[in-house]
Amino acid sequence: MRLVTVGVAAAVPAIRAVRWLPPVGGLLVGYAMVGLPAAVSGPSSPELLVILLRLAAVCAGLAVGFLLDDPSRPTTLTSPTPAWLPLAARLGAGAVVLAAWWWATLATALAAAGPASVVLPRGDLTLETAAVVAVAVAAGTLVWRRSARGSVGLVAAPVFLAAVVVAALLPDRVALLAAPGAPTWDAAHDRWMVVLIGAGTGALLAATWSPVSPRRTTAAASG
Amino acid sequence: MTMVVDAPRDAAPVAAAVSRRQAMLALARFEAVRMARHPVTVAALLLYLGPWVWNLARPGADRYPVLHADMAMLQMAVMLVLGGAALVVANLAVLRERRHRTDAVSDLLVLPPTWRTGAFLLATLAPAALTLAVFAGQVLTLALLPGRAGRVDPFDVAIPAAIVAVLGVGGVLLGRVIRSPIVAPLVAVIFAAVGFVAVASVATGTTWGRLLPILPDDLPIALPWALLARPSGWHLAYLVGLTAVLVVVVLFHAGLRARAAVPALAAALAVTVGAGSVQLGQDDEILAARVAANDNPAPFQTCETRGQVTYCAFDDFTAWVPAWSRVVDDVVRLTPPGAVAAGPPLAVRQWVWSDRYPTFGGSFGPEWFEARSRTQRATDTAAGTPEAIPVGTAWGDEASAAAFAGGVAYRIVTGRAVTSSTTACGPRGALIVWLTGQANARTAAGLRQLDNQSSGALALVDYTIDNSLLVDDRAAGVGLALLERPPTEATALVATHWAELTAPGTTLEQAAQLLGVPAPPPADPSLDSKRCDS
Known part of the structure; x- marks a missing residue:
């Protein structure tokens, strides 16, 4: 019961302290990437739509880094809750917004594809976006660990973009970016799953792992 | 408490401007180094x-x-x-x-x-x-x-x-x-x-x-x-103008006086809009030249003779002739003496699909293929290189080496050049696949690559030209099986049976027996409607 009280007490201000404008702006730009060509030029080819959906996912990844920006960090570092709790609260709130955004973006893309939308596998595209966001969360969390002043997106964004360029340059044998309908699509999505799990684990470790165990600190303090 | 401090009266404005410029340059140098590293x-x-x-x-x-x-x-x-x-x-x-x-x-x-x-x-x-x-x-x-x-x-x-x-x-x-x-x-x-x-x-x-x-x-x-058709000079002017527009906007935002900013902005905009709109135009002369070169590239080309073979390439592509000549020599070396002498003297001509290129894929009717064949033959005959082997504007990768070697092999085996969409069947098809895979290591790698990409028939295709050589799957199977045999043995077998293998009457089963490879599976009648050009 106490744990819940502490959790709520830490989470609510953490969510209220989020500066929503940069991440929401990023998501809007991402949506426009799919929505604008659809509105202007009508049905697009599935290949182009997949590229645009992936670039929209990159915008979402950039947004995640800025979601973790917390200028009040120097004052909240000393609060008696685990450090990961406000982080988890921010990410949880962000996940809700992201899910709604992705649903709208994917629906727009499918509408833009028209009858060709049958070749766009929703599940696999969602997996790609989830993996991209997980990589952004992992990069953001790593930066968050090391930034005492709480500016995460600033450093996480270029790191994340570099990771995206590396992913685009991967040779065919281990490529992540398959064209829809290509024979390599399924193998590429097995790799996306690996990326998702790896990045998720990395983010979890980066958020919670501490090189010194609490007990030893207590012992050292009392000793 | 606020205090207003006047500048010393004896400080000349010129000196202030100089020191500002120096300070700006110093700051610019500092920031430039930071940006670069x-x-x-x-x-x-x-x-x-x-x-x-x-x-x-x-x-x-x-x-x-x-x-x-x-x-x-x-x-x-x-x-x-x-x-x-x-x-x-x-x-x-x-x-x-x-x-x-x-x-x-x-x-x-x-x-x-x-x-x-x-x-x-x-x-x-x-x-x-x-x-x-x-x-x-x-x-x-x-x-x-x-x-x-x-x-x-x-x-x-x-x-x-x-x-x-x-x-x-x-x-x-x-x-x-x-x-x-x-x-x-x-x-x-x-x-x-x-x-x-x-x-x-x-x-x-x-x-x-x-x-x-x-x-x-x-x-x-x-x-x-x-x-x-690349208006690169105009595009560069457009980019310079665009940079100038952005610079003036930034400086104006930072406090540059309108008296200086407005004329500068007007000049920069004039350059940007002028160059930007000029570069959007299509060059009709170039478009006409593309149509002409698509039908008859000869006027744009330089020909040279290496060994017994004439090579005609676009003026800026002549550096590729030695590489083409190596592939031709590698294929000719595998054939018995006299095999090449059958048709007109060997020639190679470069083509490019410069008009109506099907960027998004497309299908063409048989009339179109017929017309393209006639155009190619007419061009080659008029230019004094009848039945010239076509080659495109891509080179250096393995697939284009294999596609070209296939064209050379087709020309030697049948005495005719590959035109539009040509399908090779029977022992001749098998021979073409073997010659392509045996010529050198690059053509062999390219053949494997094209075989993996093909379905239905082995397609030896160069996407920069509008003709393609397809080898029927049964014939390709015999050719690929022959490639598994030791090269010296296979070369000797091919040389011994060259006349039978290239004769139109020989069946694929007979050829497989002559070459000592397993007979191909029986033909599937549902797929037999394909026309064979050899």
């Missing part, structure tokens, strides 16, 4: 150059670049990687004061905001100069390769640096207008999206993609220099 710049350079160096240096690399086409293709990577990095780095530099909450302190300094912003704008020359050096190095490396084709357009050497300058100045502008560091990376992603949409749309004949910093080529294949 920023981790993002370094990472971008590595990401940009690494794959390019690897593709050129790895074993079996493509050493036959078409200079003007390769330079145009690199622009997208320059814009996304180097340009994106310049945008982010310049933006971060401008936002640094705000990030460290020292902007109030800077306002107390002797250098007014206009001059300070000018220093940031000057500093963006550092990434641009770095890009110019890197790109010039790339072009020089490619131009020094003995197998390079095409020409170097000096404007195209400068365009990448101008792309980076536009994006760097854009980063300064964004930093002044919107004080959030998310904007620059987002704009970099927007450029990627617009770039992909533009490249996808140039193929439909629209030219609005040229309004981007990059100048995309209008066909996805390499064209000879004479058929190129």
Whole structure:
């Protein structure tokens, strides 16, 4: 019961302290990437739509880094809750917004594809976006660990973009970016799953792992 | 308590201007060094150059670049990687004061905001100069390769640096207008999206993609220099004008007086709009030349004779003749003496699909194939090289080597050239596949690659020309089985039975028996409707 009280007490201000404008702006730009060509030029080819959906996912990844920006960090570092709790609260709130955004973006893309939308596998595209966001969360969390002043997106964004360029340059044998309908699509999505799990684990470790165990600190303090 | 301090009366305004200029230059130098060695710049350079160096240096690399086409293709990577990095780095530099909450302190300094912003704008020359050096190095490396084709357009050497300058100045502008560091990376992603949409749309004949910093080529294949419609000079002028517009806007925002800003902006806009609209036009003369070259490339070509073979290539592609000649020699060496003497003297002619290229795929009716065949034969006969083996404007990769070797083999085995869509069946088809796979290591690798991509029939296709050689699957199977046998044995067998194997009456089963390979599976009658040209 106490744990819940502490959790709520830490989470609510953490969510209220989020500066929503940069991440929401990023998501809007991402949506426009799919929505604008659809509105202007009508049905697009599935290949182009997949590229645009992936670039929209990159915008979402950039947004995640800025979601973790917390200028009040120097004052909240000393609060008696685990450090990961406000982080988890921010990410949880962000996940809700992201899910709604992705649903709208994917629906727009499918509408833009028209009858060709049958070749766009929703599940696999969602997996790609989830993996991209997980990589952004992992990069953001790593930066968050090391930034005492709480500016995460600033450093996480270029790191994340570099990771995206590396992913685009991967040779065919281990490529992540398959064209829809290509024979390599399924193998590429097995790799996306690996990326998702790896990045998720990395983010979890980066958020919670501490090189010194609490007990030893207590012992050292009392000793 | 506030105190107003007057400047000392004896300080001459000229001296103040000089010291401001010196301070601005000092700041610009400092920022330029920081931008050049920023981790993002370094990472971008590595990401940009690494794959390019690897593709050129790895074993079996493509050493036959078409200079003007390769330079145009690199622009997208320059814009996304180097340009994106310049945008982010310049933006971060401008936002640094705000990030460290020292902007109030800077306002107390002797250098007014206009001059300070000018220093940031000057500093963006550092990434641009770095890009110019890197790109010039790339072009020089490619131009020094003995197998390079095409020409170097000096404007195209400068365009990448101008792309980076536009994006760097854009980063300064964004930093002044919107004080959030998310904007620059987002704009970099927007450029990627617009770039992909533009490249996808140039193929439909629209030219609005040229309004981007990059100048995309209008066909996805390499064209000879004479058929190129690249308004690179106008595009460079457009980029310079665009940079000037952004610079004036930034300085005006930072406090430049309207008396100076308005005329400068008007001049910059005039250059941008003028050059930007001129470059959008289509060059009708070039389009007509493309139609003409598509039917008859001979007037654009130079011919030379090596050994017994005449090679006709577009004027800027003659460096590829030695490489073609090696493949021809490798195929001829596998045939018995006298086999080549059957038809007219061997000749090779370069073609390019410069008119109505099917960028999004497309299907053509039998009449179209007939017409193309007639045109090709008429051109070759009129130019004095009847039944010339066609070759395209792609070279250096394994697939195009195999496609060309297949064309050479078809010409030797049947005495005719591959035209439009040609299908080879029976023992001749098997022989063509074996000659292609046996000629040399590159054609063998290319044959494997094309075999993996093909379904229904083995397609020895070069996508830069509008004709293709298909080998029926049963015949290809016999040829591939023969490739499994030791080369000396197979060569001796082929030489012994050459006459039977190339005779029109021999069946594939008889050929398999002669060559000592397993007989092919019986023909599937449902697939038998395919016409065979040999």
